[in-house]
Amino acid sequence: xxxxxxxxxxxxxxDVHPDAKLNIEFQRTLRIPxxxxxxxxxxxxxxxxxxxxxxxxxxxxxxxxxxxxxxxxMYQSEAMWLNFNTTYVAxxxxxxxxxxxxxxxxxxxxxxETWVNGLGGNPQDYMVAPKQPWLDGYCVEKGLIRQFVxxxxxxxxxxxxxxxxxAEFGGVQIVxxxxxxxxxxxxxxxxxxxxxxxxxxxxxxxxMDFLEEPCGGAAMGLAxxxxxxxxxxxxxxxxxxxxxxxxxxCFVHICNSMVWHAITGKRPPTTPPTAKQYNQxxxxxxxxxxxxxxALKGSDVLNxxxxxxxMGKAKGDVPLPENESVEPKHTVHLRQGLAKDQxxxxxx
Amino acid sequence: MxxxxxxxxxxxxxxxxxxxxxxxxxxxxxxxxxxxxRRYSVRQVAARIGVEPSYLSKVERGDEAPPGERTIVALxxxxxxxxxxxxxxxxxxxxxxxxxxxxxxxxxxxxxxxxRNQPDHAVLRVVRxxxxxxx
Numbered sequence: 001x002x003x004x005x006x007x008x009x010x011x012x013x014x015d016v017h018p019d020a021k022l023n024i025e026f027q028r029t030l031r032i033p034x035x036x037x038x039x040x041x042x043x044x045x046x047x048x049x050x051x052x053x054x055x056x057x058x059x060x061x062x063x064x065x066x067x068x069x070x071x072x073x074m075y076q077s078e079a080m081w082l083n084f085n086t087t088y089v090a091x092x093x094x095x096x097x098x099x100x101x102x103x104x105x106x107x108x109x110x111x112x113e114t115w116v117n118g119l120g121g122n123p124q125d126y127m128v129a130p131k132q133p134w135l136d137g138y139c140v141e142k143g144l145i146r147q148f149v150x151x152x153x154x155x156x157x158x159x160x161x162x163x164x165x166x167a168e169f170g171g172v173q174i175v176x177x178x179x180x181x182x183x184x185x186x187x188x189x190x191x192x193x194x195x196x197x198x199x200x201x202x203x204x205x206x207x208m209d210f211l212e213e214p215c216g217g218a219a220m221g222l223a224x225x226x227x228x229x230x231x232x233x234x235x236x237x238x239x240x241x242x243x244x245x246x247x248x249x250c251f252v253h254i255c256n257s258m259v260w261h262a263i264t265g266k267r268p269p270t271t272p273p274t275a276k277q278y279n280q281x282x283x284x285x286x287x288x289x290x291x292x293x294x295a296l297k298g299s300d301v302l303n304x305x306x307x308x309x310x311m312g313k314a315k316g317d318v319p320l321p322e323n324e325s326v327e328p329k330h331t332v333h334l335r336q337g338l339a340k341d342q343x344x345x346x347x348x
Numbered sequence: 349m350x351x352x353x354x355x356x357x358x359x360x361x362x363x364x365x366x367x368x369x370x371x372x373x374x375x376x377x378x379x380x381x382x383x384x385x386r387r388y389s390v391r392q393v394a395a396r397i398g399v400e401p402s403y404l405s406k407v408e409r410g411d412e413a414p415p416g417e418r419t420i421v422a423l424x425x426x427x428x429x430x431x432x433x434x435x436x437x438x439x440x441x442x443x444x445x446x447x448x449x450x451x452x453x454x455x456x457x458x459x460x461x462x463x464r465n466q467p468d469h470a471v472l473r474v475v476r477x478x479x480x481x482x483x
Binding site: 001002003004009014052054065066067068069070106169173248249250251 | 468475476477478479480481482483
């Protein structure tokens with residue numbers, strides 16, 4: 001079951017395990033420069049507002065109602081990242097694991113393949129939470145992604161249009177599978193009561209013209225933006241550990257922020273700062289290290305996509321009026337799986 | 349044997365049971381938190397939710413009736429508890445839920461009576477799901 005709670009999607013699999021809960025937030029962020037430099041992770045500027053498409057049935061295109069799900073507004077000047085949170089199970093000292101597949105315009109963000117139901121292991125076409133805490137874009141190379149940025153569907157920039165030649169779906173598609181209960185209980189046996197106590201309370205850590213167009217004139221698709229350092233991590237478990245009998249999936253439609261008000265009667269958030277403004281203010285960027293985790297090699301299909309800036313140049317467009325390179329001043333290093341104060345060994 | 353006729357409810361006994369249940373629950377939860385963090389003493393919790401320590405202490409012992417909705421909601425936030433659950437333990441229903449029922453009384457009365465004896469998993473289906481369509 002999926003619910004929309006406080007602008008995030010809550011996936012619950014009570015029939016698998018009472019703690020099999022996954023929360024996915026869609027975080028607003030700035031567009032990193034699309035200049036072929038490799039940038040650290042940008043900040044989260046808060047959750048996108050979200051609404052059930054059924055609540056605005058008179059104001060959304062018929063195709064959106066057919067696909068169901070939820071919707072959110074995005075400015076062309078902003079970008080998105082997905083934040084995965086799973087429920088911490090104190091008596092097993094772990095968060096309940098999930099396999100999560102994410103696509104944009106039904107193009108898989110990890111492999112670049114068009115959407116198929118189920119999980120693929122070769123190549124791995126999904127991510128595993130909580131090991132993978134975030135997804136900021138398309139996995140183009142080992143340790144590198146191209147940021148999810150919003151472009152009008154039909155303008156030719158989206159990964160969907162570049163790969164399939166069609167501007168049909170747009171939006172983001174998500175499917176989640178919990179770990180099988182028996183596998184979870186075997187892999188993560190109960191811990192002693194004393195440890196439980198220490199962990200208690202910790203939660204381990206998203207108009208008329210519009211209606212007349214078949215896919216909505218203000219519908220947005222995600223296109224590959226600037227390059228960012230982010231690893232998409234290998235599944236540390238076995239593909240058969242995932243409970244593919246229990247699955248929940250959701251279509252997240254994206255509309256231009258300018259029409260959000262026309263659809264919902266509510267104002268969208270203000271536009272985000274540019275990377276330059278953010279950096280000049282001395283605000284932090286982030287790098288994330290997951291100890292003992294292997295990164296996927298990245299998709300050749302996605303790597304061949306033209307970034308928004310490259311496509312704009314080829315078309316003679318200026319899709320990004322603000323695209324100045326920046327030199328991140330202050331980078332915060334976040335790490336998972338290392339003991340406090342443990343020094344991380346890098347590549348040298 | 350003489351048996352008093354009545355509504356079937358022993359009101360004073362029910363009120364005392366509510367006081368005891370609510371008080372014991374709050375005390376247990378606060379004491380559990382206090383073991384890891386001393387800020388969960390009666391005095392400090394009372395100060396943070398805006399009541400006198402002696403009052404909170406009496407509530408915990410079942411000597412006083414559970415506090416009003418605003419204080420219970422503050423207490424729930426303080427103890428990391430669900431406010432609706434804490435209100436229910438105090439025999440109350442939150443104002444927003446009352447308002448929802450007042451707007452469509454027949455619908456919600458029927459719905460609640462229908463669900464009264466249903467198992468949790470059946471009730472959970474009533475919670476609004478994000479609808480998946482064809483894509």
